[in-house]
Amino acid sequence: MHDVKALIFDVFGTVVDWRSSVVGELRVLGEKHGAPTDTDWHKFAQAWRSGYMTNTRNIAAGRASGPLNVDAMHRQILDELLSSAEWASVGRLFDEDARQHLNLAWHRLDGWPDTVEGLRALKKQLIIATLSNGNVRLLVDMAKHADLPWDVIFSTELFDTFKPNPKAYLEAMRHLSLAPENCAMVAAHIFDLRAAASLGMKTVYVRRPDEDADAVKTGVGVKSKKDGGEVDCVIDSFTELATILQTQRPTD
Amino acid sequence: MHDVKALIFDVFGTVVDWRSSVVGELRVLGEKHGAPTDTDWHKFAQAWRSGYMTNTRNIAAGRASGPLNVDAMHRQILDELLSSAEWASVGRLFDEDARQHLNLAWHRLDGWPDTVEGLRALKKQLIIATLSNGNVRLLVDMAKHADLPWDVIFSTELFDTFKPNPKAYLEAMRHLSLAPENCAMVAAHIFDLRAAASLGMKTVYVRRPDEDADAVKTGVGVKSKKDGGEVDCVIDSFTELATILQTQRPTD
Numbered sequence: 001m002h003d004v005k006a007l008i009f010d011v012f013g014t015v016v017d018w019r020s021s022v023v024g025e026l027r028v029l030g031e032k033h034g035a036p037t038d039t040d041w042h043k044f045a046q047a048w049r050s051g052y053m054t055n056t057r058n059i060a061a062g063r064a065s066g067p068l069n070v071d072a073m074h075r076q077i078l079d080e081l082l083s084s085a086e087w088a089s090v091g092r093l094f095d096e097d098a099r100q101h102l103n104l105a106w107h108r109l110d111g112w113p114d115t116v117e118g119l120r121a122l123k124k125q126l127i128i129a130t131l132s133n134g135n136v137r138l139l140v141d142m143a144k145h146a147d148l149p150w151d152v153i154f155s156t157e158l159f160d161t162f163k164p165n166p167k168a169y170l171e172a173m174r175h176l177s178l179a180p181e182n183c184a185m186v187a188a189h190i191f192d193l194r195a196a197a198s199l200g201m202k203t204v205y206v207r208r209p210d211e212d213a214d215a216v217k218t219g220v221g222v223k224s225k226k227d228g229g230e231v232d233c234v235i236d237s238f239t240e241l242a243t244i245l246q247t248q249r250p251t252d
Numbered sequence: 253m254h255d256v257k258a259l260i261f262d263v264f265g266t267v268v269d270w271r272s273s274v275v276g277e278l279r280v281l282g283e284k285h286g287a288p289t290d291t292d293w294h295k296f297a298q299a300w301r302s303g304y305m306t307n308t309r310n311i312a313a314g315r316a317s318g319p320l321n322v323d324a325m326h327r328q329i330l331d332e333l334l335s336s337a338e339w340a341s342v343g344r345l346f347d348e349d350a351r352q353h354l355n356l357a358w359h360r361l362d363g364w365p366d367t368v369e370g371l372r373a374l375k376k377q378l379i380i381a382t383l384s385n386g387n388v389r390l391l392v393d394m395a396k397h398a399d400l401p402w403d404v405i406f407s408t409e410l411f412d413t414f415k416p417n418p419k420a421y422l423e424a425m426r427h428l429s430l431a432p433e434n435c436a437m438v439a440a441h442i443f444d445l446r447a448a449a450s451l452g453m454k455t456v457y458v459r460r461p462d463e464d465a466d467a468v469k470t471g472v473g474v475k476s477k478k479d480g481g482e483v484d485c486v487i488d489s490f491t492e493l494a495t496i497l498q499t500q501r502p503t504d
Binding site for chain 1: 381404430
């Protein structure tokens with residue numbers, strides 16, 4: 001990690017706790033519109049998120065087409081969910097205004113407890129950038145909402161693709177004028193880090209609650225290379241990463 | 253200006269005082285390499301800048317091709333200048349290391365005295381974005397150097413063109429998910445504001461010392477519409493703009 005000059009962050013789940021934020025907004029909106037108090041909003045949020053994961057990965061792989069703007073994609077999935085047999089009773093309660101408001105919940109996600117302090121400390125040492133499938137405006141609103149001090153916001157929307165398509169990572173590095181070995185991808189999802197590593201980037205895996213179904217499915221945690229694993233570094237918080245990098249660069 | 257949700261800033265000359273910064277670096281480098289103390293570094297800096305203005309505008313208009321990365325363009329122009337009859341004596345003094353260092357002077361430009369305070373105040377009220385012909389890495393380094401608190405950095409490099417090509421403005425607005433009437437272009441150059449206005453954007457002209465040869469050539473200053481001119485607002489500083497916008501939005 002000595003030669004890393006930029007950290008490139010995945011955002012949903014890595015930087016922000018989308019689950020708590022979206023469930024919180026669903027609960028408030030449900031109450032306002034008279035949904036049963038025992039509605040399983042966690043399940044709804046997970047279904048919304050899973051639809052997004054499936055769509056973005058299919059489009060990234062060229063297996064499907066669809067909106068490259070995540071606001072549009074989120075709305076499409078939301079409407080489909082609210083028309084499904086399982087959620088139609090909620091769908092009848094959420095009118096156009098409610099849906100528009102709810103769709104922008106993804107612009108109002110909160111950071112994990114370590115996020116702001118960690119990013120501020122990291123920003124003093126190197127360039128901190130996003131590389132998210134979220135659209136630019138979503139990432140801008142989120143940064144203002146959650147006080148995220150990005151040096152630069154890259155959205156795959158700028159590059160007409162989605163992660164984990166290699167083009168997303170290559171374009172971010174080109175615009176940073178940096179070689180892969182000078183960039184580290186930071187993510188809570190192993191699929192994202194595998195794509196980055198295949199292009200020669202360094203990889204930092206951050207453990208986040210209930211993220212990374214891919215790694216969880218295998219039944220073992222993600223490990224760093226020194227522990228026989230596949231990533232360069234495993235961390236539990238961005239503040240921990242700041243300390244690690246600080247220690248590695250005593251002369252800076 | 254009531255409905256403006258994002259301010260989109262030109263950078264060189266508008267946000268940063270390129271002239272003082274580049275001349276300062278030339279002077280220091282010249283001294284180090286033994287250039288005559290009476291070398292006219294202002295003239296050199298102006299020639300470098302003029303080469304950039306000519307090239308970017310010719311490429312934007314489709315009259316010429318050339319690098320869409322300004323670091324590469326700056327270096328090309330620098331090498332041409334240092335080979336010219338007028339500057340060859342300096343050219344012999346500046347080796348490869350000196351040229352590489354000098355070329356990055358454009359990453360180390362300082363803001364005008366009102367820049368940081370003004371941008372911070374404006375950021376509290378709305379989205380503040382760049383839209384510069386400078387490449388992304390240049391703008392990132394400059395933001396870190398000069399403490400510019402951008403919400404988002406747009407470089408025309410992301411859009412494969414240069415201002416004043418309409419595509420540059422249209423792409424920035426698309427990624428902000430905003431209509432032209434909700435965006436104001438802020439620039440110290442009337443050509444930039446004319447291009448923005450032709451697309452329906454609001455326009456803010458900031459007077460900056462020794463900028464805007466186009467307007468100066470006509471012999472009259474740029475005026476706001478209420479004074480019979482062509483732009484929505486004329487200001488002398490970003491702090492003034494923050495006060496104007498604050499006054500217009502008493503209920504926010």
